Amino acid sequence: MFEIAALDVSHWVARYIFPFARIAGLLMVMPLIGTRMVPQRIRLLLAITITFVVVPVLPPFIKVDALSLASIIIIAQQILIGIALGFAVELLTQVFVIAGQLIAMQTGLGIATTVDPSQGASVVVVSQWFLFMVSLVFLALNGHLVLIEILIDSFRTIPIGFDGFSVEQWGLLITWSGWMFAAATVIALPAIAALLIVNLAFGVMTRAAPQLNIFALGFPVTMIVGIFIIWINIGEMAVGFHLYMDTLFEFIKKLTVM
Template sequence: MFITMVHVTTFFLIAARLIGLIFWAPFFSDKQIFAMAKVALVIWASALLIFVVPMPTQLPGTNMTFFLALLMEFMIGMMLGFAASIMVIAIEFAGSLMDTQAGLSVASMLDPSTGRNAALFERMLKNVAILIFIIIDGHHMILSIFQQSFLVLPVGAPINMLEPIEFLLTLGKEIFRIGVRLAAPIILVVFIVDFAFGLLNRVAEQINIFQLGFQIKPTVSLIIILAITPALVYSILNIMEGVMKQLLELLSLMQVTI
């Protein structure tokens, strides 16, 4: 089979969509994964998909239209990757809330997977979420949905933008809802501890409540985390299993119906 200009154009359009996906998708966007490994994945997967996905019926006529087509494919990939990563962001937000309530946010360290500072619970919950994501074969499912996306949205085909953006904004609200729900036990316990400290300060004003809080809050929070770990892992598992359903729904919204 001869390689034609259609195959070359399709290769670059597939690669643009895959780069957008890798830019945001959980596990694939991890900064600890070598850049050359990501480049190799893009080249290898794009070369394989050339002979699987539907070919564009019409090639871009000018350099500008080709650039716009690449940009559109990149945006499709980014939207899919962002939809897949929202649940991980929500879990990280829950860990950040726990760190703030427990007084551990001041002890943040550089997280090599994201390139930014993160405290204890935030890093722990994120690592648990990524581990569960790999255990349930989420990385393979994302690649499978990526391949299916070309059946719903062939390369170069027009897409519907309004409804997918509204859907992503709706998913963005889930970050706060899921984050507060997962962090609720820590928030509640720390509130009770603060209330008890307030009463203690009224009874014994000579006690340094501020200094005592730095010792009690992290200890109590760690005990609560250990106690709720099974329920926490189960909740994270349910959250991560819902990612694939969200990706399929997003794809259906992108499709232009005539």
């Protein structure tokens, strides 16, 4: 009787440990919650809370001893799945960080840097401003709730077991990484095109009046034009982020049902 009771307890523990691994993997790397600004104890408590709420509605999965080698393999698979889902969302926010860096390099605003508390690295102020904007829009559109809903649905499309993401799914995630750079270029393209026109105008002025000190005049004018372009495009960037977020969730759904 003792052996049977011990095995039942092990299966009960495994039923909570496996979903917890996937949920914790997502919360570890997703935007906002997965940053250094959120203490690890808060993330751990949030993962435990979501696990206890979600487990009763999950479909049954294989019974494995919680202290066996097979259990360790399954836990590693679940952590990788959660990290992959969170990484896909993190790439969306990095689109605007890269776009901010491209704009800052073209406008001369790259000299203004600050420390990003979420990453502990020095970034340009424009990128940090874009990151704050998309983070607030992400929360305003309940993106974090939709992401948790997709995570819960993934337990049905990708059941807990020894099989994790396939090669096709990992390849799709790598393709999504390339999309990040293309999307950042599209966002920064209006500013780059406008500044190209400004530089062409300075080139014409240099040919027409060589005695003018274009280098002393062009730098502040370029910065002012860059700030003006960012100001008139900030609303379109928020709308673009909304569209990109819809694309992200469609991608995650496609990723989890392959």
